[in-house]
Amino acid sequence: MIGVEEIKKKALSKYTTFLESVVNNENIFPLIISGNKKPSKSTKEFDREIRELLSNSKEQKGYGFTIAYETRKSKILGTQSFPSKFSFESEIDYLKFLNKTKEVALFREIKKETFTEFSELKTWMLKYPKKIISNKENWDAILKVCRYFKKNPIPNLYVRELPIQVHTKFIERHKGIIKDLLDILIEDYVNFDASKFEERFNLKFSEPxxxxxxxxxxxxxxxxxxxxxxxxxxxxxxxxxxxxxxxxxxxxxxxxxxxxxxxxxxxxxxxxxxxxxxxxxxxxxxxxxxxxxxxxxxxxxxxxxxxxxxxxxxxxxxxxxxxxxxxxxxxxxxxxxxxxxxxxxxxxxxxxxxxxxxxxxxxxxxxxxxxxxxxxxxxxx
Structure with missing residues (x-):
């Protein structure tokens, strides 16, 4: 029978879809996890698994998954109510179960701030929400870089000369995510044939x-x-x-x-x-x-x-x-x-x-x- 860890794994597999729904202001709940799996081979094992599911369910904890049952007959277990599906009825249930409540609250703040200044990034954010999550602690600094390049698309300075209030090595350490954003924000000024960050975004660099x-x-x-x-x-x-x-x-x-x-x-x-x-x-x-x-x-x-x-x-x-x-x-x-x-x-x-x-x-x-x-x-x- 499916266990709590497998339910969590399946719930996590839907996390990207959930983040996309946040970007689009959509509601995807209730969120269903299939429970179709062969039952245990003994009554003792079956009872233990049911107890574990119940102790981690919304019924017992006040949040998390709700269990739906279907009655059917098993050669070994006889007629029993077997878990058939698990549903997260609300966002609160889902996020508390995954311990993602604070992370998603920050994601919403990032979305709001980013959309306010750079609405053209919506399509990118919808496509790569996990990149935002991976860079959530640095997002304020990333936006500082975006603001500067939006106003100064041809800086003609070395990276460490840029008058941006971030750590001197910040841009060098986060070139991947910054490149993604600048390709969109200053599209008309990007040298798309150049793979080197500095050359791509009109910066000076130490040439061969x-x-x-x-x-x-x-x-x-x-x-x-x-x-x-x-x-x-x-x-x-x-x-x-x-x-x-x-x-x-x-x-x-x-x-x-x-x-x-x-x-x-x-x-x-x-x-x-x-x-x-x-x-x-x-x-x-x-x-x-x-x-x-x-x-x-x-x-x-x-x-x-x-x-x-x-x-x-x-x-x-x-x-x-x-x-x-x-x-x-x-x-x-x-x-x-x-x-x-x-x-x-x-x-x-x-x-x-x-x-x-x-x-x-x-x-x-x-x-x-x-x-x-x-x-x-x-x-x-």
């Missing part, structure tokens, strides 16, 4: 740096006052629009240093891609008409990163990532097992080598290729 070397001394002198090795924020790098012809992207620092020893090379820059951080190079418009070369490790991950770069710029060509180079310099090193299953954006030859490297977990790191061989290769491009 792009390190690159200008191999053409004339461009270095003309644009950067003779400085050839630079690291600048992504947004500034995007705005450079350098008048060059060729971009070389290398995966790690060792090969960045290798290429730095190249003699003056016209209309060319080399960029340190930092492995998977190469994602920082996407959406750079002035890359679109440039020749782009990618040089990574000859292992599964190297080709996966190559595929990633090629998804940004289809014209990307790999260099020093071929079977001949691998065969010539491979030193029996093992790589990192790849779990990638999707098809990569590789040429036929690259794909064949990738499949072998992945299947056998092989690796030739860039730095294992002799410096002289590298310099000779790039000098003859």
């Amino acid at each position: 740096l792009i390190r690159f070397r200008v191999l053409d001394s004339k461009i270095s002198e003309k644009v950067f006052s003779g400085i050839s090795d630079l690291s600048i924020p992504v947004s500034q790098f995007r705005s450079l629009k350098l008048k060059i012809k060729r971009i070389i992207i290398v995966e790690n620092k060792v090969n960045l240093y290798n290429i730095l020893t190249l003699p003056n090379t016209e209309n060319t820059i080399v960029i340190f891609g930092k492995g998977y951080s190469v994602s920082n190079l996407k959406n750079i418009e002035w890359f679109n008409d440039k020749e782009i070369l990618y040089w990574g490790d000859i292992d599964a991950q190297g080709f996966e990163i190559l595929s990633q770069v090629r998804s940004y710029y289809p014209q990307v060509q790999s260099v020093l990532m071929d079977t001949n180079t691998f065969t010539k310099f491979y030193e029996n090193d093992l790589g990192t097992i790849s779990l990638v299953k999707n098809e990569l954006n590789l040429t036929k030859e690259e794909g064949l080598l990738y499949n072998r490297l992945k299947a056998e977990n092989l690796r030739l790191e860039q730095e294992k290729i002799p410096h002289g061989y590298v310099i000779n290769f790039f000098n003859n491009l």
Whole structure:
């Protein structure tokens, strides 16, 4: 037979529905819990379960569930009145049973205050009432943040510079719920393509740096006052629009240093891609008409990163990532097992080598290729 704990579990499963009814000013009572369950196998056990149900019922406690019975015959118990359903006749009965009275009172206060200022959040509150419950102790501070952004949708400040009377780390710790609300409240000003909170809501942030070397001394002198090795924020790098012809992207620092020893090379820059951080190079418009070369490790991950770069710029060509180079310099090193299953954006030859490297977990790191061989290769491009 169903017990008190199972009744509570089923009642809790309806809590979200109840909170939705509060948002909508609806009455969902009486709330019915089904009691259809096989009876106990002994009279003694049946009597014990009935006593437990009665002692926790509204009849005994003054609140909680009311028991409805149906009379039927059982082979073991004979003709008995079996509990058939349990109903919470009122909100008071339901909330006192679940010990949620104070929580719901606070939920109603939050709803009233929020609707008064931000009626456009009703649909969201109806859909995510449990998010409100999870953040109930912080709701006043959350509304302070909402008020500020509603008046200042383009702050252009760092998060901790915002003149909001909340803890300095409050926004950083509650970005998820604040993002949900601001997406609605300042919809016309949200950068929906940006996943980073600061970028999404027009805040300053510490950007990743792009390190690159200008191999053409004339461009270095003309644009950067003779400085050839630079690291600048992504947004500034995007705005450079350098008048060059060729971009070389290398995966790690060792090969960045290798290429730095190249003699003056016209209309060319080399960029340190930092492995998977190469994602920082996407959406750079002035890359679109440039020749782009990618040089990574000859292992599964190297080709996966190559595929990633090629998804940004289809014209990307790999260099020093071929079977001949691998065969010539491979030193029996093992790589990192790849779990990638999707098809990569590789040429036929690259794909064949990738499949072998992945299947056998092989690796030739860039730095294992002799410096002289590298310099000779790039000098003859």
